[in-house]
Amino acid sequence: DADVTQTPRNRITKTGKRIMLECSQTKGHDRMYWYRQDPGLGLRLIYYSFDVKDINKGEISDGYSVSRQAQAKFSLSLESAIPNQTALYFCATSDLKLADQETQYFGPGTRLLVL
Amino acid sequence: GDSVTQMEGPVTLSEEAFLTINCTYTATGYPSLFWYVQYPGEGLQLLLKATKADDKGSNKGFEATYRKETTSFHLEKGSVQVSDSAVYFCALTGNTGGFKTIFGAGTRLFVKA
Numbered sequence: 001d002a003d004v005t006q007t008p009r010n011r012i013t014k015t016g017k018r019i020m021l022e023c024s025q026t027k028g029h030d031r032m033y034w035y036r037q038d039p040g041l042g043l044r045l046i047y048y049s050f051d052v053k054d055i056n057k058g059e060i061s062d063g064y065s066v067s068r069q070a071q072a073k074f075s076l077s078l079e080s081a082i083p084n085q086t087a088l089y090f091c092a093t094s095d096l097k098l099a100d101q102e103t104q105y106f107g108p109g110t111r112l113l114v115l
Numbered sequence: 116g117d118s119v120t121q122m123e124g125p126v127t128l129s130e131e132a133f134l135t136i137n138c139t140y141t142a143t144g145y146p147s148l149f150w151y152v153q154y155p156g157e158g159l160q161l162l163l164k165a166t167k168a169d170d171k172g173s174n175k176g177f178e179a180t181y182r183k184e185t186t187s188f189h190l191e192k193g194s195v196q197v198s199d200s201a202v203y204f205c206a207l208t209g210n211t212g213g214f215k216t217i218f219g220a221g222t223r224l225f226v227k228a
Binding site for chain 2: 004040041042043044045048058090092102103104105106107108109
């Protein structure tokens with residue numbers, strides 16, 4: 001079974017709709033991240049969380065919100081979707097253990113299309 | 116702020132050719148450097164990493180050396196295979212500001228049989 005899972009894998013929605021992307025992990029990691037990937041732009045950080053009570057904005061948080069429901073779950077919401085939020089979204093985790101704290105482990109991605 | 120610049124793609128090579136993908140970075144302090152690989156339809160996965168100057172990371176025949184004097188971390192492989200076709204991302208994690216990771220734009224590699 002995959003260590004980091006994302007649901008749904010694909011989603012088509014309409015402008016103005018609220019949608020939620022979910023991420024779950026079985027790695028026991030404290031840190032979780034949401035990125036979006038756009039062609040030619042690499043990955044850009046939307047939000048990150050270092051533990052259940054810690055939520056931080058990344059470089060492109062406008063139009064997004066997150067919820068860390070438990071150590072293993074980190075959800076991303078688009079409050080009112082717009083077409084330029086069409087992208088591939090990735091959840092990732094990392095661990096505080098000193099030997100490997102910087103390596104990130106990615107889910108398979110959610111492809112979102114906003115019409 | 117910190118940044119990563121990598122060569123634009125796509126890069127198209129024949130099987131068994133030599134591969135170089137250039138990566139340079141700007142960062143304060145002493146970041147850790149990474150190459151991640153993304154195969155079609157999948158998330159990114161760590162390919163190799165180096166945590167201090169002159170360290171060489173290696174995995175699956177790929178290598179990269181942390182060069183602080185040139186702020187570079189170029190990815191190389193002596194003989195590519197069709198199965199190496201993927202998108203390669205150079206990244207750094209700074210040791211300030213909460214260990215956030217900065218990714219390059221990615222370089223797509225096509226290997227022809």
